Amino acid sequence: MKLTVWPGGFAARLGGGVMKGFSLNAWIGVGFIVFAAFVQFVGIPNYISVPGNVPMATLSPRYWPRVICGMMMFLGAAQIIAAYLDAKYNVASKERATIGLSREDAVKIAGIVILLFSYYVAVKYLGFLISTMLFVPVMAYVYGERRIIALILLCAVPGPTLYLFFSRVAYTTFEPGILFS
Amino acid sequence: MLEILPASFALFLSWANLVAVIIGTIIGVVVGAIPGLTGTMAVALALPFTFYLEPTTAILLLVGIYKGSIYGGSIPAILINTPGTPSASCTVLDGYPLAKRGQGGKALSMALYASCVADVISNVALIFFTAYIANFALKFGPPEFFTLICFSLTVIATVAGDSLIKGLLSACLGLLLATAGMDLMYGTNRFTFGITEMLSGVAFIPIMIGLFALPEIMASIRKQQGPAEVFRVKERDWTTWPEFKRCFKTIVRGSVIGVVLGAIPGIGGTPAAFMSYSEAKRYSKNPERFGHGELEGVAAAEAGNNGVCGAAMIPLLSLGVPGDVIAGIILGAFMFHGLTPGPLLFQENLVFVYAIYIGIMLCSLVLLAVGWAAIKAFGGISRIPKKILFPILIATCFFGTYAVNTQGFDLLIMIIAGVIGYGLVLLKIPPAPLVIAFILGPLFEDNLRRSMVLSDGSFSIFLRSPICWLFLALTVLTLVIIARRTYRGMKGKYVGVPLNEG
Numbered sequence: 010m011k012l013t014v015w016p017g018g019f020a021a022r023l024g025g026g027v028m029k030g031f032s033l034n035a036w037i038g039v040g041f042i043v044f045a046a047f048v049q050f051v052g053i054p055n056y057i058s059v060p061g062n063v064p065m066a067t068l069s070p071r072y073w074p075r076v077i078c079g080m081m082m083f084l085g086a087a088q089i090i091a092a093y094l095d096a097k098y099n100v101a102s103k104e105r106a107t108i109g110l111s112r113e114d115a116v117k118i119a120g121i122v123i124l125l126f127s128y129y130v131a132v133k134y135l136g137f138l139i140s141t142m143l144f145v146p147v148m149a150y151v152y153g154e155r156r157i158i159a160l161i162l163l164c165a166v167p168g169p170t171l172y173l174f175f176s177r178v179a180y181t182t183f184e185p186g187i188l189f190s
Numbered sequence: 191m192l193e194i195l196p197a198s199f200a201l202f203l204s205w206a207n208l209v210a211v212i213i214g215t216i217i218g219v220v221v222g223a224i225p226g227l228t229g230t231m232a233v234a235l236a237l238p239f240t241f242y243l244e245p246t247t248a249i250l251l252l253v254g255i256y257k258g259s260i261y262g263g264s265i266p267a268i269l270i271n272t273p274g275t276p277s278a279s280c281t282v283l284d285g286y287p288l289a290k291r292g293q294g295g296k297a298l299s300m301a302l303y304a305s306c307v308a309d310v311i312s313n314v315a316l317i318f319f320t321a322y323i324a325n326f327a328l329k330f331g332p333p334e335f336f337t338l339i340c341f342s343l344t345v346i347a348t349v350a351g352d353s354l355i356k357g358l359l360s361a362c363l364g365l366l367l368a369t370a371g372m373d374l375m376y377g378t379n380r381f382t383f384g385i386t387e388m389l390s391g392v393a394f395i396p397i398m399i400g401l402f403a404l405p406e407i408m409a410s411i412r413k414q415q416g417p418a419e420v421f422r423v424k425e426r427d428w429t430t431w432p433e434f435k436r437c438f439k440t441i442v443r444g445s446v447i448g449v450v451l452g453a454i455p456g457i458g459g460t461p462a463a464f465m466s467y468s469e470a471k472r473y474s475k476n477p478e479r480f481g482h483g484e485l486e487g488v489a490a491a492e493a494g495n496n497g498v499c500g501a502a503m504i505p506l507l508s509l510g511v512p513g514d515v516i517a518g519i520i521l522g523a524f525m526f527h528g529l530t531p532g533p534l535l536f537q538e539n540l541v542f543v544y545a546i547y548i549g550i551m552l553c554s555l556v557l558l559a560v561g562w563a564a565i566k567a568f569g570g571i572s573r574i575p576k577k578i579l580f581p582i583l584i585a586t587c588f589f590g591t592y593a594v595n596t597q598g599f600d601l602l603i604m605i606i607a608g609v610i611g612y613g614l615v616l617l618k619i620p621p622a623p624l625v626i627a628f629i630l631g632p633l634f635e636d637n638l639r640r641s642m643v644l645s646d647g648s649f650s651i652f653l654r655s656p657i658c659w660l661f662l663a664l665t666v667l668t669l670v671i672i673a674r675r676t677y678r679g680m681k682g683k684y685v686g687v688p689l690n691e692g
Binding site: 118182 | 235378609642
């Protein structure tokens with residue numbers, strides 16, 4: 010069974026067929042091993058400070074993160090072995106990952122993510138009220154809403170309603186936004 | 191006890207108390223149903239208003255909010271894959287698949303019935319077994335907590351889905367994420383990257399909303415949405431009596447688990463919900479259905495988290511030690527009204543205590559009525575087209591996440607968690623183990639270190655009491671069962687299957 014697998018397929022082209030059997034599940038294992046190694050050898054030494062008077066290893070702030078990274082590397086290796094066995098025995102297992110993301114879908118998802126980050130930045134600069142009044146109709150348009158009346162209502166109603174509820178009922182203090190402060 | 195009941199009834203039976211129970215439950219359900227808002231927040235906000243009320247009325251209002259919010263969190267968990275409260279994270283696993291199959295009403299009603307039954311059982315435990323359960327809870331020290339958390343972590347295998355290894359990898363991510371922040375023992379920085387907001391660690395609400403809600407919203411842009419009816423809460427599609435009977439044992443079991451864990455200070459509803467779910471799956475005749483829309487899974491999760499409600503009051507009333515954060519706020523209400531929870535409360539204010547008990551029992555009935563109304567009201571959400579619902583939902587998530595700590599950094603965490611969550615979905619890595627590990631990881635590490643301090647580095651401290659032996663034995667037994675099941679699965683997959691020669 011040929012799987013439409015990316016980046017397994019990409020790796021296959023790169024490796025000239027050598028990596029043909031290296032399914033996405035195996036890449037997941039590799040990814041976790043690389044990530045765990047990075048945290049173990051770069052992250053922990055640089056971003057966890059240890060005081061000088063720790064009496065035993067188990068009390069060190071670095072102890073538990075190191076244990077987790079060790080477990081992650083072990084499990085990553087187990088994942089690679091499991092993926093290899095699946096491929097060797099031609100098992101069409103349910104947990105076999107295939108991304109199956111078309112270019113069009115990838116662009117749409119990327120667009121949503123960019124919109125979310127834009128909303129976050131807008132909140133910082135414009136404040137919650139104005140940014141929500143802008144974001145909701147834009148998001149609705151992206152999701153396929155084309156009626157002007159609906160978009161106007163989505164601009165005028167949800168943002169102020171949420172703002173009033175959270176500020177008056179939940180007593181949340183909202184920053185005015187960098188441009189207005 | 192019987193002789194003070196008339197006086198307690200007389201104290202309880204006032205319009206103010208009845209209204210407090212009803213209003214409190216309604217507020218709790220509404221708050222719990224809004225992602226980002228929690229029962230803790232609602233109780234904290236309501237606390238100042240209770241200063242002007244009679245003590246009984248004040249406590250009943252806060253308890254009503256507490257119980258309502260625990261149930262309310264299941265509504266968005268089932269309808270839109272977004273737990274309204276942390277303890278509803280487990281309800282998502284089977285509730286949302288049921289809603290996608292057009293059985294949202296069934297899931298919501300089962301959640302309601304399980305919540306009410308668990309609430310009653312929890313209240314009964316509070317009323318009749320406070321002394322025994324409080325004594326049991328008193329025996330828990332760091333080694334006992336550690337062994338309990340070890341056992342709780344085995345729950346991860348249950349929610350790992352089809353791939354145990356991927357589930358464990360997801361859990362490792364959660365454990366690592368939970369280490370960020372200031373080290374509790376030495377006050378040094380761990381993975382704060384020089385960011386001030388990271389000193390208090392990564393907040394749970396942004397992670398929860400990011401992992402569950404945002405991936406679903408992102409995924410919906412990919413496909414043409416089916417008719418809105420597929421998520422519709424159908425008018426007559428409620429849990430039937432045979433279905434409830436089938437799940438009754440699970441509900442009782444989950445309630446007992448919730449009571450035991452709720453009485454232990456610091457554990458909370460989320461681990462109880464997952465443990466109840468895990469046990470339900472273990473005893474089920476159809477364990478393979480769990481995680482794919484099994485009604486018993488919803489019942490187990492809700493029974494577990496609601497079983498905690500009354501039990502969290504046990505250490506509060508009997509020892510003056512709050513069982514969770516909300517109980518801690520309720521302790522504040524007690525203190526303001528000149529009441530000191532603990533043994534003295536039972537000696538000097540027994541009439542008041544039993545009046546509270548009566549009110550708490552009424553809360554369960556009120557929850558049933560309010561829950562019915564809430565299902566009808568919130569079920570209307572499923573009729574709103576996705577192109578209008580999802581943008582409003584995202585905005586609500588932003589507001590709710592910001593409201594937790596009033597810091598914009600949490601919004602960034604939520605978005606990043608959403609991207610990671612979507613990646614996990616694409617790679618078929620389950621997010622539930624990450625959530626469980628994120629909650630239990632700090633407890634695990636903290637109690638390990640405390641135990642090492644107590645024992646001067648000797649691991650034999652984890653064998654010091656029967657409670658430790660019990661939980662260690664349960665952990666080992668569970669691991670053996672998991673290993674056997676995994677081995678059998680591998681044998682079935684690989685033995686006798688022709689090799690792939692290609």
